Structure formats: structure tokens, C-alpha cells
């Protein structure tokens with residue numbers, strides 16, 4: 001049986017990397033990322049695996065037996081001031097699983113999963129499945145003015161090699177990822193580990209509101225075309241459109257206001273809204289409703305409102321065979337429960353477009369993620385890892 005002690009031993013040299021007073025910061029293609037890579041390579045060598053890096057910078061620890069193999073892993077990068085176990089726990093558990101498995105497994109750490117530096121989430125897995133817009137990604141700039149192309153080069157990854165990354169996919173039969181629960185679902189259910197049935201459908205909407213700048217004092221009410229007042233109404237209506245469905249979440253995430261002068265009516269607002277629900281049709285209906293509301297508001301306020309869908313994912317159901325084996329293994333280990341719907345993106349979800357893929361979650365007492373307040377017990381993680389080990393041995397047999 002995999003124990004908490006086994007996982008703690010693997011995490012010991014990884015956890016200090018990028019750990020500061022406000023949490024863990026291991027952004028992609030930085031010295032902290034390189035230090036995590038060295039940890040990965042030491043783990044590989046100690047386990048008799050060969051450490052390799054694919055053209056997208058994903059880290060692989062592969063067995064001597066020829067591929068294709070089942071893959072297991074997660075990511076080693078973090079957001080700024082993130083939690084210690086998000087991603088890292090999945091990679092550490094993967095090494096423990098690979099070491100104990102009676103079948104050859106490849107351990108993978110996907111590059112830049114969080115996308116925190118260049119706003120390129122699941123960069124490495126999207127490159128692997130051939131779904132990365134390479135030119136767009138390479139041209140992105142971080143807060144210090146460094147392009148992703150330069151950051152990759154500095155980290156020893158040739159940007160010109162990125163388009164070749166999908167060739168590597170043929171080495172995988174499937175992929176399983178262990179991750180912390182980013183909700184309190186498992187904590188509420190009172191079980192240490194659970195199986196993810198599907199990733200939720202997600203949509204990102206960008207709204208441009210164009211009114212007219214004018215004096216905040218001398219402009220009469222009926223002469224105003226206040227872009228920010230219209231945006232505020234739209235935000236409230238977007239939330240109301242979601243209705244009472246607790247599984248449908250709508251978030252206004254970003255608002256840019258111009259001219260931003262203290263005595264001027266705002267002339268222009270750029271607004272982003274993120275919407276997620278288990279079923280794509282729920283999000284589609286909401287989107288149609290948002291168009292209607294925007295038209296109403298434009299008529300009522302004299303502000304031009306343009307709504308665009310800037311990103312969309314229909315969501316993904318994980319492989320039924322993986323789910324059933326993981327569920328059976330969890331139940332055998334005393335962690336029986338309903339499957340979860342996950343509202344965040346993950347590398348396993350990206351791979352699921354091309355390969356059998358699945359995920360096991362570990363109870364998180366606070367439900368917090370992307371912050372140091374996440375709270376995972378390694379005893380719980382050991383249950384999820386053991387379930388993954390048993391499932392993979394059956395799948396690979």
C-alpha cells in the first residue's frame with residue numbers, strides 16, 4: 001500500500017522550491033521551474049526511468065520497455081503564491097505509482113499548466129495534442145516584457161521545435177492524473193479520494209461597451225452614454241441569467257475602464273465574463289440570453305455593446321473504462337462515492353480529446369486552491385495514489 005510517508009519522502013526536496021512567505025511560486029520557464037525539473041530528473045534516475053524533455057518542454061520519465069505506455073502525472077508549475085500540492089502532489093504520486101506498478105508506466109509533468117506567466121494555461125498538453133496556436137503563444141509577453149519565445153529559449157526549449165510536439169503523443173496509450181480537489185465536494189462527502197467523471201463546459205466572453213466621454217457634473221442624465229454604468233447593469237444581469245442553478249457559475253473577471261478620469265463619464269469599458277456549467281447547453285442558453293440583455297441595455301442606455309465569445313470548451317467526459325476501474329479501486333479502499341464534475345481545466349482534460357484519460361481527486365479540507373490555504377492530508381493522497389496504481393495495473397495488463 002502506498003502510504004503518506006512514501007509521498008512525503010518524494011515531496012521533501014520539491015516543496016521548498018519557490019516556497020515563500022505568501023505561498024509557492026514556480027512559474028514556467030523560470031529558475032524555480034528549472035529547479036523542479038532537476039528534482040524530476042533525480043526522481044526518474046532513482047526509479048530506473050529515463051528522463052526526457054519533449055519539444056514542448058514537457059518532462060517525461062520513461063521506462064526501458066518500448067512504448068506506447070500508460071502515462072501518469074500532473075504539473076510542477078504553480079500560479080503566483082499558490083498552494084504546495086496543486087500539481088506537485090500529482091507528479092510525486094506518479095513516481096510512487098510507477099515505482100510500484102507491475103507494468104511499465106511513463107511519468108509526465110506537463111509544462112506551464114497554470115499559464116500564470118503568459119496566460120497560456122495547459123500549454124504543454126495542448127502542444128502535445130496539436131491544439132496550441134504556436135505563433136500566438138510564442139508572441140505573448142510576461143509582466144517583465146519577456147516574450148514566451150525568449151523565455152523558452154532561455155530555458156533550453158527551441159521555439160522552432162514546438163510544432164513537432166504532437167509526434168510524441170504516439171508514445172501514450174492513455175493518461176491518468178491525480179490532483180487536489182479544488183472544491184469541498186470530497187470533504188463534504190467525507191471520503192479521502194474520488195473520481196472525476198467530466199470536466200465542466202466553459203465559456204469566456206469579452207464585452208466591449210462604447211459610450212461617450214463627457215463632464216461628470218455638467219452632463220444631464222438624458223444626455224449621458226455611460227459605458228461603466230451599462231457594464232455594471234450587464235454584470236448583474238449576466239449573473240441573474242444563471243438563475244438558481246448551484247452548478248452554474250458566472251464570474252465577471254476583469255474590467256478595464258477608460259478614460260479612468262475622476263470627473264469624466266467613462267467612454268469605454270472592456271469586460272470579461274467566465275461561465276461554467278456541467279452541460280454545454282446550459283452555457284449556450286446563457287450566452288443567447290446575454291445577447292438579448294445586451295441589446296436591451298444598449299437601447300436603454302445609448303451605449304454600444306458588442307459581445308464576443310473569446311474561448312469555449314464543450315467540456316469533456318473522461319474515459320468510462322478508467323472511471324469504472326478508479327471508482328472500483330476507490331471503493332475497495334473505503335472511499336466509495338459519486339463521481340465529481342470538475343469546473344477547472346486540467347492536462348488530463350486536454351489529453352482526453354485524443355486518448356483515454358481520467359482523473360482522481362484528493363480531499364481538500366478548505367476547498368481552496370491557487371492559494372496557500374489549500375489543505376490536503378497525505379494520508380488521503382495515498383488512497384488516491386493507491387487507487388490509481390490498481391487501476392493502471394488493470395488497464396495496462
Ligand SMILES: [Zn+2]
Pocket residue numbers: 075086087113179
Ligand atoms: Zn493544478
